[in-house]
Amino acid sequence: MAIVVVLLAAGIGGGLYYYYQTSAVNGNTITVGMPLPMNSPIGQSMADAAQMAVSQINAAGGVNVNGTSYQFKIVTYDTEEADPSIPIQNGVNAVTELITQDNVNFLIGGYRSDVVDAELPIVSQYHRIYITFGADPAISTFVQQDYAAHKYVFNGFLNSTSQVAQFGAFPVYLLLAYKEHLIPNNLTNIAVLGEDAAWTQPDIGSGGPSSPLWGAFQSAGFNPVYVNYFPLSPSGGSYDSLFAQLASLGTQSIYILAAGTETPLLLSDYGSFNWGSDSATGGVKPLIMGADVMGEMEGSTYNYYTATQGAAQGELNLGWGPMLPVNLTPSSIPFYNTFNSTYSFNPIFEDGFVYSSFFYLAHAIEQAKSLSSDAIIPYLEATNYTGPAGTIQFSASHGLVVPLTPVPTVPGVAMQWQTDGRLHFLWVATHPLQFYDYQTPSGTNVGNFTVVL
Known part of the structure; x- marks a missing residue:
């Protein structure tokens, strides 16, 4: 499936948008904003994993929302957060602009915990689900401290303690x-x-x-x-x-x-x-x-x-x-082979988690029969999804649960x-x-x- 990539100047903070859309996207769409370090191979690889998931979901008919078919669309914002300077304000600008100007339905992304930590109050303010991939245990603590206000945040990756x-x-x-x-x-x-x-x-x-x-x-x-x-x-x-x-x-x-x-x-x-x-x-x-x-x-x-x-x-x-x-789950090697053949690059550690997030988010949307974050959250909390990196389940504070036994x-x-x-x-x-x-x-x-x- 052909991918159209359009580079646009961003209005806040001098960042850049990289807008990814499959050529088949038309009609009803679910727009996912992705704040990522697109100026580095890290962010590019995470965006590639997301695009691979979106292409597969859309090709299979998209997301059924109460009888209506929707296609995923991705908009990514270059936060440059993998840089040694760790520009925290870029992340704040990213989620703010993606929500207020692009009207994204959901957010998936984030990389540096320093940047993600600063983004969390913004997504909570605007009541947008944000599946992020930082490793700071403070991400789950943020949810735990005020569940009613911060329940929109889910950490789709292992924190440093795990x-x-x-x-x-x-x-x-x-x-x-x-x-x-x-x-x-x-x-x-x-x-x-x-x-x-x-x-x-x-x-x-x-x-x-x-x-x-x-x-x-x-x-x-x-x-x-x-x-x-x-x-x-x-x-x-x-x-x-x-x-x-x-x-x-x-x-x-x-x-x-x-x-x-x-x-x-x-x-x-x-x-x-x-x-x-x-x-x-x-x-x-x-x-x-x-x-x-x-x-x-x-x-x-x-x-x-x-x-x-x-x-x-x-x-x-x-x-x-x-x-x-490596055969971690039944989908691990197929995921690796498709990613490698598509992008001539091996997946990095975040990619299996980014890829999986679109599938379990789609499942939660279909169960909720709604695009409302508030309606979707209970179903996202009940996630039990086995993807290429392993089984995704969330704790009460929306951190990734990783039992160690038997394996x-x-x-x-x-x-x-x-x-x-x-x-x-x-x-x-x-x-x-x-x-x-x-x-x-x-x-x-x-x-x-x-x-x-």
């Missing part, structure tokens, strides 16, 4: 693999780098030994040597001084939490830095792992390995959903950039003791192995 429950297991099992002589890399002396943003605050706290992650890693058998925020825009344009500090502390592994566009520079500097003074690694670069959103990107329009001049080689990247063809209903996934310049599937939380196709940071192939508890 993420740590699975992401924290990955390095623990990797450390066990070293102790069981399955891999050669000692990662005991660990440094944790969190980008200075709202979603990392519950984990990093005030940094140092008082940080929640310091105690968590220590109790799991690690020796934390550094836990703190790293600047999104480093002084002098280089992270070398940070890496010099980590080398002096004898860092053997680096765990990063980063969702913005700063990490290509971080990884490039990590790769070019002279680690000769790191006595704990014998002068070689430490193993690097964690959540690095830009590091999930492999495609024809953007490739992280290329963007870092190969410095990403060896990075172990944690994310969600079928970023590679996680929304499982985490790990990948690794290897010496062939490609991402390789490495680990999934549904089988947490099993590792696949592991390669050391120096490029030695270890292959598959299973940790024994």
Whole structure:
């Protein structure tokens, strides 16, 4: 199905609209506003996932609202929120203009929690359902504090507390693999780098030994040597001084939490830095792992390995959903294949959640037989939808519910950039003791192995 893309100048804040519409849209429409960082591959990928869902729903007949067929239409606003400056006002401008000037029926989007947190009072004021994808637990707290006024907000993604429950297991099992002589890399002396943003605050706290992650890693058998925020825009344009500090502390592994566009520079500097003074690694670069959103990107329009001049080689990247063809649910691999063939790009961690949101919103609309947010909310609250990233269910405060037993209903996934310049599937939380196709940071192939508890 052909897609018409029209670029328009926005009236507020100098932002941009990117207006997506399938050629088949006519007559009755449901307009969904999407505030996204469209100036980055992150926002573009999220918009692509939305467009894929809309094209499929519309081609299947659209949304039946009390006997009348409606077609979805998307309008996106470029918030630029993935930028290191995290322009919060852009998000406020976006939701305000989408609601008051474009008269959107619903909002789906949001990326940076700092920006999303500022958008929430606006959507509550105008009584518009907003399915967002920030990771700050404060999004659900906002609903909990005043349900009657804030019930329009739904967090369609895992908050940072839910993420740590699975992401924290990955390095623990990797450390066990070293102790069981399955891999050669000692990662005991660990440094944790969190980008200075709202979603990392519950984990990093005030940094140092008082940080929640310091105690968590220590109790799991690690020796934390550094836990703190790293600047999104480093002084002098280089992270070398940070890496010099980590080398002096004898860092053997680096765990990063980063969702913005700063990490290509971080990884490039990590790769070019002279680690000769790191006595704990014998002068070689430490193993690097964690959540690095830009590091999930492999495609024809953007490739992280290329963007870092190969410095990403060896990075172990944690994310969600079928970023590679991994069989998480019956729809995971079909979703991956369609996305990849359509856009020549692999999906990133948000994409399976964005895609799913249109389907469960459509289902709630049909059940409510109405386009009124107030009428739809009770049905959206009862969502039990299994999509490519896992099963979507909401708590009383509209956060994503992720039971961990018998297996996680929304499982985490790990990948690794290897010496062939490609991402390789490495680990999934549904089988947490099993590792696949592991390669050391120096490029030695270890292959598959299973940790024994």
